[in-house]
Amino acid sequence: GENVEQHPSTLSVQEGDSAVIKCTYSDSASNYFPWYKQELGKGPQLIIDIRSNVGEKKDQRIAVTLNKTAKHFSLHITETQPEDSAVYFCAAKDSSYKLIFGSGTRLLVRP
Amino acid sequence: NAGVTQTPKFQVLKTGQSMTLQCAQDMNHNSMYWYRQDPGMGLRLIYYSASEGTTDKGEVPNGYNVSRLNKREFSLRLESAAPSQTSVYFCASSEAGLTTNEKLFFGSGTQLSVL
Numbered sequence: 001g002e003n004v005e006q007h008p009s010t011l012s013v014q015e016g017d018s019a020v021i022k023c024t025y026s027d028s029a030s031n032y033f034p035w036y037k038q039e040l041g042k043g044p045q046l047i048i049d050i051r052s053n054v055g056e057k058k059d060q061r062i063a064v065t066l067n068k069t070a071k072h073f074s075l076h077i078t079e080t081q082p083e084d085s086a087v088y089f090c091a092a093k094d095s096s097y098k099l100i101f102g103s104g105t106r107l108l109v110r111p
Numbered sequence: 112n113a114g115v116t117q118t119p120k121f122q123v124l125k126t127g128q129s130m131t132l133q134c135a136q137d138m139n140h141n142s143m144y145w146y147r148q149d150p151g152m153g154l155r156l157i158y159y160s161a162s163e164g165t166t167d168k169g170e171v172p173n174g175y176n177v178s179r180l181n182k183r184e185f186s187l188r189l190e191s192a193a194p195s196q197t198s199v200y201f202c203a204s205s206e207a208g209l210t211t212n213e214k215l216f217f218g219s220g221t222q223l224s225v226l
Contacts, residue, residue: 001170004153006153034214036215041219041220042219042220043115043201043203043217043218043219043220044154044201044215044217045217046214046215049214089153089154098156098159098169099156099215100170101153101155102153103152103153104151104153
């Protein structure tokens with residue numbers, strides 16, 4: 001089955017700097033890669049997703065890149081703000097259509 | 112719009128006790144899911160229901176049972192709780208089903224401790 005590894009587990013950046021979170025997956029048939037943000041005490045919320053026929057997708061300060069050959073994808077947050085502080089999860093939909101999540105990255109944006 | 116509502120928010124059980132976690136969604140979604148979240152392990156799928164009347168096992172189904180009571184409600188039951196089931200449980204729903212690539216809507220979670 002699919003295995004998703006996520007790095008780093010914690011990330012601390014200065015406000016205004018960029019943050020990058022990386023994930024790798026094992027199932028070459030996976031074709032859907034969403035990113036979820038979880039704020040303290042709340043459930044995860046989808047912030048961006050990418051499909052396997054696209055290499056990059058942007059939404060304001062957030063972008064996701066996908067390298068199917070290397071089987072990795074990354075979340076890029078530019079001009080970070082304190083409200084970006086949260087836990088971020090990557091995920092990959094495997095060949096049995098289940099969404100497999102990474103272990104999460106705790107992002108802290110220092111004012 | 113309430114979205115996905117889970118009850119209770121917190122629960123403490125003794126080993127061997129049973130309980131049911133309740134989940135309801137008001138978005139007329141077809142699919143519903145139960146995940147557990149443990150430190151350093153992300154979210155793992157316990158069971159899912161692709162449509163009313165159907166349920167299937169996820170990654171970690173042992174020790175759990177589910178019921179899709181109707182289109183709105185999907186409950187998770189622990190028949191004999193064990194300390195290994197201490198976790199945060201999330202219910203989620205999606206409009207269509209597993210074969211589509213679409214957004215999951217999550218509830219706010221149930222923090223369960225088994226002593």
